[in-house]
Amino acid sequence: MIDFQPTEEQQLIIEVVRQFAGNELRPIARDCSELREIPAKVLAQAHELGLVATSIEESHGGGGERCAVTGCLIAEELAHADLALALAILSPALIALPVCDLGSEEQKSAHLPAFTRSQFVPGSLAVVEPDIRFDPLAPRTRARAQDGGFVLDGTKCFVPWLEGGTQVIVIAATERGPRPFLISRDCPGLSVVPERNMGIDALPTVELTLEGVFAPADALLGPDDDRAVRSLIDRGRVGLAATAIGVARAAYEVALEYAKEREAFGAPIATKQAIAFKLADMAIEIDGARLLVWEAAWKLDQGDTVTREATLAHCQARRVALEVADGAVQVLGGHGYIREYLPELHLRNARGFAAFEALALV
């Protein structure tokens, strides 16, 4: 039966996360962006909410309540406060969820407990490559079979690299197609250079170079076909689309409030149709895109393959995020262009969805 109401439990989760995001994240978003760092205290606080641990299966110490729809609701609320902080807080999922979905019992026992303990442990996933002709399903990073394992060579970018992480999942092409490899961050042959990008300044990301990195056979995650990477990309698109909705909603709300306060020609600018209609379009577009995201997530929860739905949701959400952020800058005019207000940060972050893959998973 068609229904658009989150469950009572989900509404409770939304409330808790919204409150945390509004009280703890939003106030520090600008400073984190300028200083390009995230206080460890905030990550620890967020970790206490158990947002990722809840999704890990019970037999490995988690909450056993994996639900992509809930994941999207959480991702939107966190990103509504700040995209970089949201991606940092959700980063444990970059390892935990692929291991849950694809890992053997041994891999699960080895890698999941780190994410269910009281200390925040970040995760890391290396998908994107610094290449105009980047194709997530045909990466240039290679994994050659050798000595009973694999040897990896290549370069990745937009790789979250928060302090305290020990593992990274790298997508590399084998002779039989793309595969995820779970490898240690201190492997010989692996080197990193911190990145500077247009946005998500607060999130530490690196360009990751692999030169003859040896991965043992049990570093390979999942079945020996393309499904593992495909599912990871699909889940990433749904997760990222949810964060894009959060960014859009944040920009829209700033614009809405500003338009009601700012007076021109003797009245709030929101009383002019040129502004009011722009705000109305923003609201409509955000709601429409959110429903596409929910539908894709809901299909994931039904166990379906969602390549089409994930792509539709992702295309729509990233377009909406960019247009709404740009619209917000425009509504604020000169004030939208200065770093005293948030829309310029929303605009820089929103454009990132054209380049990101799998920075958030559900």
Place this chain on the structure above:
Amino acid sequence: MAISFDLTENTLYSRAYYHDVALKQMRPISRKYDDEEHAFPQEWVDFFWKHGRKGPQGGPTDGPSDGFVRVCVQAEELCWGDAGLYLRMPTPALGGSAVSAAGSKEQRKRFLSRFNEPEGTPCWGAMAITEPGAGSDAAAIETTARLDGDEWVLNGTKIFCTAGEGASEAEGGFVVVWATLDRSAGRAGIKSFVVPAGTPGMKLVGLERKLGIRVSDTATLVFEDCRVPRENLLGREEVKQRKSGADSSAGKPGFKGAMATFDASRPIVAAMAVGVGRASLDFVKEELSRQGFAIRYDAPRYDQGAIERDVIEMEAQLQAARLLTWRAASMMTRGIPNSLEASMAKAKAGLVVTEITQKAVEILGPPGYSRKLMVEKWMRDAKINDIYEGTQQINQLIVARRILGYSSGQLR
């Protein structure tokens, strides 16, 4: 309750039935009645009166229901067949929505039961709001109603009345006419009146020649001392006087009551729009696939063709419009106020199907422009969805007022 995108068994059953109707009854005559504007689609009206109006027979009867979403699913399916023929179905249509929303139980029985009786001849319901001098600004209407003994006397001219020919002429039908009791009272003075087909003084004076939905009878009706019984007024008789400073739309169930009809009709119009958009999109995808051109949802951005991008964008936009529509409908089923969501759905659907159907003509190249194919017709049919039941701009205005918390006085 939980977020779910599963249509129920009975919705799916009904969708399959109406899809079959669209495919076998509507599509074969679609072009003919576009060419022969104002010809009466006898075979369609007969089919619908005999079979279609009863809906699917058999199928699952128990189990959960999608309520109003199911109505939207049906409208989408039939408009996938032909939006003009959909509007020509002998049903109470918008007139029925008005009677349901603002009428008494007795009025619902008196005006609507005729449509479900097995006997009798086809009849139509219609709503007459627009006038030569009042379109989006419905409060500016000039048609008057005056009480004379036990009768209302109506005078004025109504244009753009969908199904107005059938509703004003075929026995058993009716037109819901918006008229003012007191122009000085503004919106509060506006009431709606049920005028049965054939009432003396109601005259069909013309049918519009249109861009699309040509088989739909868009009528001009003139009311000259047209008398209807006092009990044909929908809602209360009193004119609530405007208080200074107060929002003048607060006079329920007069103007505002009449406007409430839109909360139900806008999701349906949005669903109709989605049906036309889907007809174009389905055709484009089938044609591309016939040409050996598959849409790759997993292709990297640099390798996507322009047409591939267009089609993916069209699909995403259409689905966003459909889901906004279903959300508004689902709130309606639950009795949750949905004016905002209904306007969002209507604004989005009207706009995206206009764009989708125009893009479809472009993608199909020279054949797309030819009347040998249907996409040119669907493009013409689609545009009305961006106009009637509140233009794109009126719905933006309604959404804007809601999100800003502004009254109609604060945001004009």
